[in-house]
Amino acid sequence: MKRYYPQRRVLRRLERGWTRIEVLLNRLTSDKVDGQVRPWNPLYHLGTLAIFLLIVLAVTGTYLTIFYRPGADRAYETVMGISHSWLGSLMRTVHRYAADGLLLVILLHALKMFLSDRFWGSRWLAWVSGWLLLILIWIIGVMGYWLVWDQRAQWLTEYAIGLLKGAFALAFITPEIASRTFAFFVIILFLHIFLSVLIVLGILVHELRLSRARWWSPRWLMVGTGLVLVALAMARPATSAPPADLSRLVGTVSLDHWYLGFLRPTSLWGNLPFWGAAGLVMAVLLALPWLARGRTMGPAVVAEPACTGCTLCFQQCPYEAIEMRPRTDEAHYPSRAVVNPALCTGCGICVGTCAPGGMELIGLPTSRLRETIQEALTSARAAGQAPVVIFTCQRHTTLGSLPEALPDREPTKVFSQPLLLRHAWSGSNPHPLPLVSLSLPCAGMLQPTWARESLKAGARAVLVLSCPEDDCAFREGPRWLAERLGRRHALVRQGVYWLEAAPGDRHAVTTLLTRIAAGAPADEQPPADTPQQRGWRGIARRLRSGLVALALLTLTFGLALTAERPTTASTLNTSMIRLGLAHPGKLKAPSSEIAPEVMTKLPDSVAPEQVLGGERFPVHLRVEVDGKTVLERTYRPRGLRREGITYGLESWTLPPGSYRIRIWMMDDGEAWRLVFDDRVEVEAGRVRTLLYDEEGAVFHLY
Structure with a gap:
C-alpha cells in the first residue's frame, strides 16, 4: 500500500541520520543573520557540484587532448611527456581526481534524493536519467584509462580480449600486431569525447521537468572545490603504471576501483555472476520509482x-x-x-x-486546515492559554525539529496523516509555553492570511518554520514564502516569526521559542555592532565557515582517492600460453559442384560459392601439453549463413618451464591434421602466443 511521507518509517529513520550530519555542518559553517541560514553546506549543492566537476573535466580534458597522440606505440610516451611539465601534471591530476570525485558526488546526490523521498512520482525521469548518466560517465572514464596504455590499460585490454574475442582480440594478441592499432585508439579517443557531449543532453533530460533549473553552484563552492582539487593534485600527482607489454603478464598494479574495480572480481568469479549481480542491482534502482512509490x-x-x-x-x-x-x-x-x-x-x-x-x-483542503487551527485555538482559549502556532513542513514535523508532542493529546489527522500536534515548551521558564503545530507538505503552501487569522483567534505568536532555501524538498518553497511574507510587513510587526533551519535542528527551534517566551518582538534585531566589530566578526565567521567547507570537500575528494589500491592480476610464478585462430573453414559445397553452364551465366560480382550459400565447416582444435589434452573445442564460422571466418582465442596459465605442445586441426569435417608440434620455453611472467598462419596452414610461436 502506498504511504505518505511520515508513514515511510524505514526511509525516515535513514533520513534522520543524514539530516543530523547536515545540522552539524550548518552549525559549523553557517553565517546566521536574524536566524536565517546562509548556504555554506556543500551537501545542499551536490547536483550543481556534479555539473561543476563536469566543466572541470571538460577544461582539463581539452588541454590533455591537444597534446595527446593515439596509438600503442605513442600513447604512453605522450602521456608521460604531458606529466613531465608542471602544468601538464596539474591538468592530468585534476582531470583524474575530478573524475573520481564526480562519481562519489553523484552517488551522494542519489542517496540524498532517495532518503528524502524525491525519486518517485513525477521525479522518476530525473531518477532514471541520473543513473543512466552515471553509467555513461563510468564508461567514459574506463575509456580514459585505456588511452594511457599502461599496465592498467593492458589489464583492461586483456579483459576485453577474453570478453569480445573475434577480430578485436586478435588485433592485440601480440605486441607487434598491437602496434598497428592506431585506428582503435582514435576510435576510443573519439568515443571518450563524443560520449562526453552526450552528457549535456542527459543533463537536459535530467532537469527537463524543473522550472528554473539550477546549473551553477555557489561561488564559494566552486572556488573551494577548485582549490581542493589543485591542492590534492600538487600533494599527490597522478602517475602511470609501467607501459603495457602484451608479451608479459600484468602483476600487481594500482587500480582506480571507481572505474576499474570490476577487473579483479570478474577474473575471480567470472563475468556472468558479477555483471548479473550488477545488472540486477541497477534494474532494482531504475525500478524504485514504481517499486517504492509513495x-x-x-x-x-x-x-x-x-x-x-x-x-x-x-x-x-x-x-x-x-x-x-x-x-x-x-x-x-x-x-x-x-x-x-x-x-x-x-x-x-x-x-x-x-x-x-x-x-x-x-x-488537504484549505478549509479543513483553517478549521483545524481555529478549533485548536478555541480550545486553548477556553483553557486560558495563548499558544504559539507553528506552521511547518512535513520534514520538520517528521524528523524531530519540534519539541515532543504532549502524550495525552492525540494528533488531528487527515487521511491517517498527522496534521495538527499539540506541544509544550518549558525552556528556562517556570510555565510551559503551549504550542500548536500544523504540518504542511511544504512551508511554501502557507498563505499569510492564515497567520493573521491565528493571531486574531488568540495565538500568542506565529512561527513559520521552513527548510533552508537550498534544501527545500520541493525546491522553491522558502523562496516564495519569503516573497509573500515580505509583502506583509505588518504581519511581522504583529508577531509572525520566520525561521529557516535544517530538518531535525531542534536546537534552532527551541532557541527561537525561548525568545518568544521572553517576549522578544518578531522584528527584533541583534544589538548593532560597531563597524570595526562587523568587520572582524564577519571575517572570522566567513573564515571559519570556509575552513570547515574546505575540510569537508577535502575529506570528500580524499575518500574518492582511497579507491585506488594495489591489485594483483597474476602471481609472479605464473606464465601463460595464448592461442589465436582466424581461419575460414572449408566450404561445405565447393564451386566444383556447380554445373558449367551455370558458371558461365554468373555475373562477375557474384562468387560461385554464394550460389550454394557459402556455408563453411566449423574448425575443430585439439591441444596437447606434454601428452595431456588441455583443449578440445569446436569454433563456428561467423555470419548468418555460417559463411564467414572462424575466430578462436584460448589461453591457459602454466608454471614456468619447458613444454611439448602439439596442436591438431580439422576444418573439412573429415580429417585431423597436425598444425604445430614443438617444445616451448615459458619464463615466469611471460606470455607465449601461438597464432595460426593462413598461408602456411600452421601455427607460429611468438
Whole structure:
C-alpha cells in the first residue's frame, strides 16, 4: 500500500541520520543573520557540484587532448611527456581526481534524493536519467584509462580480449600486431569525447521537468572545490603504471576501483555472476520509482469559479505542472490554470500563492486546515492559554525539529496523516509555553492570511518554520514564502516569526521559542555592532565557515582517492600460453559442384560459392601439453549463413618451464591434421602466443 511521507518509517529513520550530519555542518559553517541560514553546506549543492566537476573535466580534458597522440606505440610516451611539465601534471591530476570525485558526488546526490523521498512520482525521469548518466560517465572514464596504455590499460585490454574475442582480440594478441592499432585508439579517443557531449543532453533530460533549473553552484563552492582539487593534485600527482607489454603478464598494479574495480572480481568469479549481480542491482534502482512509490496530498485541483487567471501559480510551480489555457466559460478572465496530475508533486506552493482560493490540494483542503487551527485555538482559549502556532513542513514535523508532542493529546489527522500536534515548551521558564503545530507538505503552501487569522483567534505568536532555501524538498518553497511574507510587513510587526533551519535542528527551534517566551518582538534585531566589530566578526565567521567547507570537500575528494589500491592480476610464478585462430573453414559445397553452364551465366560480382550459400565447416582444435589434452573445442564460422571466418582465442596459465605442445586441426569435417608440434620455453611472467598462419596452414610461436 502506498504511504505518505511520515508513514515511510524505514526511509525516515535513514533520513534522520543524514539530516543530523547536515545540522552539524550548518552549525559549523553557517553565517546566521536574524536566524536565517546562509548556504555554506556543500551537501545542499551536490547536483550543481556534479555539473561543476563536469566543466572541470571538460577544461582539463581539452588541454590533455591537444597534446595527446593515439596509438600503442605513442600513447604512453605522450602521456608521460604531458606529466613531465608542471602544468601538464596539474591538468592530468585534476582531470583524474575530478573524475573520481564526480562519481562519489553523484552517488551522494542519489542517496540524498532517495532518503528524502524525491525519486518517485513525477521525479522518476530525473531518477532514471541520473543513473543512466552515471553509467555513461563510468564508461567514459574506463575509456580514459585505456588511452594511457599502461599496465592498467593492458589489464583492461586483456579483459576485453577474453570478453569480445573475434577480430578485436586478435588485433592485440601480440605486441607487434598491437602496434598497428592506431585506428582503435582514435576510435576510443573519439568515443571518450563524443560520449562526453552526450552528457549535456542527459543533463537536459535530467532537469527537463524543473522550472528554473539550477546549473551553477555557489561561488564559494566552486572556488573551494577548485582549490581542493589543485591542492590534492600538487600533494599527490597522478602517475602511470609501467607501459603495457602484451608479451608479459600484468602483476600487481594500482587500480582506480571507481572505474576499474570490476577487473579483479570478474577474473575471480567470472563475468556472468558479477555483471548479473550488477545488472540486477541497477534494474532494482531504475525500478524504485514504481517499486517504492509513495503517496502525496496532491494533485492540486483548480476551483475554476475562483481562478482569476493571474498566472502566479503558473509562474511559481517548481515542476511545470501548471499551464494557462484560454477560458471557455462565461467568466470575465481571459485564461485559467490547468494542472497536469502526472507532474504534480503535491507541494501546495500553488495553494499558498492563490489568495482567492482558486487552488486546492485534493487531499488537504484549505478549509479543513483553517478549521483545524481555529478549533485548536478555541480550545486553548477556553483553557486560558495563548499558544504559539507553528506552521511547518512535513520534514520538520517528521524528523524531530519540534519539541515532543504532549502524550495525552492525540494528533488531528487527515487521511491517517498527522496534521495538527499539540506541544509544550518549558525552556528556562517556570510555565510551559503551549504550542500548536500544523504540518504542511511544504512551508511554501502557507498563505499569510492564515497567520493573521491565528493571531486574531488568540495565538500568542506565529512561527513559520521552513527548510533552508537550498534544501527545500520541493525546491522553491522558502523562496516564495519569503516573497509573500515580505509583502506583509505588518504581519511581522504583529508577531509572525520566520525561521529557516535544517530538518531535525531542534536546537534552532527551541532557541527561537525561548525568545518568544521572553517576549522578544518578531522584528527584533541583534544589538548593532560597531563597524570595526562587523568587520572582524564577519571575517572570522566567513573564515571559519570556509575552513570547515574546505575540510569537508577535502575529506570528500580524499575518500574518492582511497579507491585506488594495489591489485594483483597474476602471481609472479605464473606464465601463460595464448592461442589465436582466424581461419575460414572449408566450404561445405565447393564451386566444383556447380554445373558449367551455370558458371558461365554468373555475373562477375557474384562468387560461385554464394550460389550454394557459402556455408563453411566449423574448425575443430585439439591441444596437447606434454601428452595431456588441455583443449578440445569446436569454433563456428561467423555470419548468418555460417559463411564467414572462424575466430578462436584460448589461453591457459602454466608454471614456468619447458613444454611439448602439439596442436591438431580439422576444418573439412573429415580429417585431423597436425598444425604445430614443438617444445616451448615459458619464463615466469611471460606470455607465449601461438597464432595460426593462413598461408602456411600452421601455427607460429611468438
